[in-house]
Amino acid sequence: MREEPKQRQRRVLMIVENLPSPFDRRVWQEATTLQRAGYQVAIICPIGEGYEQREERIDGVWIYRHALPLEADGALGYALEYGSALFWEFYLSLKVLFRHGFDVIHACNPPDTIFLIGGFFKLFGKRFLFDHHDINPELYEAKFNRRDVFYRLMLLLERWTFRTADVSIATNESYREIAISRGGMNPERVFVVRSGPDVSRLKRLPPVxxxxxxxxxxxxxxxxxxxxxxxxxxxxxxxxxxxxxxxxxxxxxxxxxxxxxxxxxxxxxxxxxxxxxxxxxxxxxxxxxxxxxxxxxxxxxxxxxxxxxxxxxxxxxxxxxxxxxxxxxxxxxxxxxxxxxxxxxxxxxxxxxxxxxxxxxxxxxxxxxxxxxxxxxxxxxxAWDYEAPKLLASYDCVFETKAPT
Missing domain, CATH: 3.40.50.2000 (Glycogen Phosphorylase B;)
Structure with a gap:
């Protein structure tokens, strides 16, 4: 009797710029959920206080960290921060590719520039999943109280990100509506995965x-x-x-x-x-x-x-x-x-x-x-236990997508 060919392990590269892992709780919950489901997972993220080690493996997840300039303030500061991050993310993605390999890039915003890396690797048969954490045009408006050329640039980057994505994840229904209306995503490819808390971590304790x-x-x-x-x-x-x-x-x-x-x-x-x-x-x-x-x-x-x-x-x-x-x-x-x-x-x-x-x-x-x-x-x-199956469903959808040739 002939054995069925063994299915190759699914491999994921997550890229997040604004917080280190595993400090970013949502990203870490997603990464460990995928790892427990049999995925190979690597994360590219910045260093941070208490997370200075450039490479390490925690709970089966590979983490590659890079330095960033000081937190941005003003147009020049943002250009410096985002440009530096994009350089290191691309460099480390090549390192992960040759060291571990990956099938999907899972991009966590802000900023909405990681699609440039996702788009590049789609030329070589990789898939791109966009994890929509923040609505950047509205975030820009909230910070600077104006809708100027940079606000319009935020809208353009957001649109390009959604157009590059094979699947997108929204943290709530409002974000899902933006992915469909403003981003032009197929509703069947937009999954709501809330940032449900890990109840095993948030323990009730006696007051102090x-x-x-x-x-x-x-x-x-x-x-x-x-x-x-x-x-x-x-x-x-x-x-x-x-x-x-x-x-x-x-x-x-x-x-x-x-x-x-x-x-x-x-x-x-x-x-x-x-x-x-x-x-x-x-x-x-x-x-x-x-x-x-x-x-x-x-x-x-x-x-x-x-x-x-x-x-x-x-x-x-x-x-x-x-x-x-x-x-x-x-x-x-x-x-x-x-x-x-x-x-x-x-x-x-x-x-x-x-x-x-x-x-x-x-x-x-x-x-x-x-x-x-x-x-x-x-x-x-x-709770996260109710959200984890939705995350895995979004990945099933990603892998059902025909990879570009």
Whole structure:
């Protein structure tokens, strides 16, 4: 009896520019899911604090890291950063090709320039999958508050990326609509794979009272400390809560690092709320979990704009996984994710944001009900275990695509 020929192992090269692996949780969850499903996986990414080793293998995944200039600021800075990244990504992709081989390039934006590498390798029979993390035209508008020649360039790069892609992955329905309408993708080749949390990592722990700094309540935030995350709104809400609403029984903890950390610390001092806010900087998961498990409520102060309205924030999912009630501005994808696990302030209304925090702190029954709803929603609908099969389905679609000849 003749044996069936053994199917060759599927091989994937993931390229991500803005965060190192395995620090980038979404990318790492995707990579390890593929590896456990029998794929050979390699990742190209930048170095970062705690991730300086240029080559290593973790959990069966090969990681190749490269240096980047300092984080960009202005057109020249972005050109330098993106040009340097593109050079190293192309160089390392050749190294991976000759060392391990790959069948698919899995590109994670931002920026929308990795299609240049994907397009080059498609000439040699490789496939290209686009993992749409951020809507860059809207991100540019949120950062610089204008629609100029660079905004139009962002639209053009996005369009070329979708046209190069054999399959694209969207993090939510809003992104899927953009892939189809603005990107011209075939709807059957656009898969929604949410950034569902890994519930085995987000463990519920006993509270640690020292985080409250001697006060009755703790309000928690976790995320990148950047310009468009709305932390300036949060600090002004703290000021209103303390100075105008007379609530001195609340402490705030802001967990995370980023380029605006020092300026926001200074802002807290200028607003005279420095003693009510703890900035942790970037911390290990153990410290993050201690702080969030101690929090009575958690907040997402992302400003209402086109970018944030259409984007799903990982912090929302993490709050829900830990059973924490949430206060955030009323944004489309924020509401789709949290539903009844959150109270929604009027968009960009700082006083209403502070008022919602006060009202929720004063309503323990609402906090308990909302926390339980959010945790059940994660456990029964949104955890990564429910998203992993969608990722594998997108790869089945990629491999059903006839490779270019």
């Amino acid at each position: 009272p020292s985080w409250k700094n001697g006060r009755r309540y703790l309000v928690g935030y976790v995320g990148v400390i950047g310009k468009q995350e709305g932390i300036d709104h949060l600090l002004r809400a703290v000021r209103h809560l303390v100075a105008d609403l007379g609530r001195e029984d609340v402490h705030f903890v802001i967990v995370g690092g980023g380029t605006e950390l020092d300026s926001l610390k200074a802002m807290a001092g200028e607003l005279d709320v420095g003693s009510f806010v703890t900035f942790t900087g970037r911390v290990p998961d153990k410290t993050l979990l201690e702080a969030l498990n101690t929090a009575d409520i958690c907040v997402n102060p992302d400003i209402a704009n086109a970018m944030n309205d259409k984007s799903t924030m990982n912090k929302i999912m993490e709050y829900m996984a830990l059973g924490k009630p949430i206060v955030q501005y009323d944004l489309t994808e924020g509401r789709r994710s949290a539903l009844d696990a959150s109270w929604y302030a009027k968009p960009n209304d700082i006083e209403d944001f502070a008022l919602k925090i006060r009202q929720l702190l004063d309503d323990p029954h609402a906090r308990e009900r909302m926390g339980a709803f959010g945790m059940a929603r994660i456990e029964n609908e949104l």
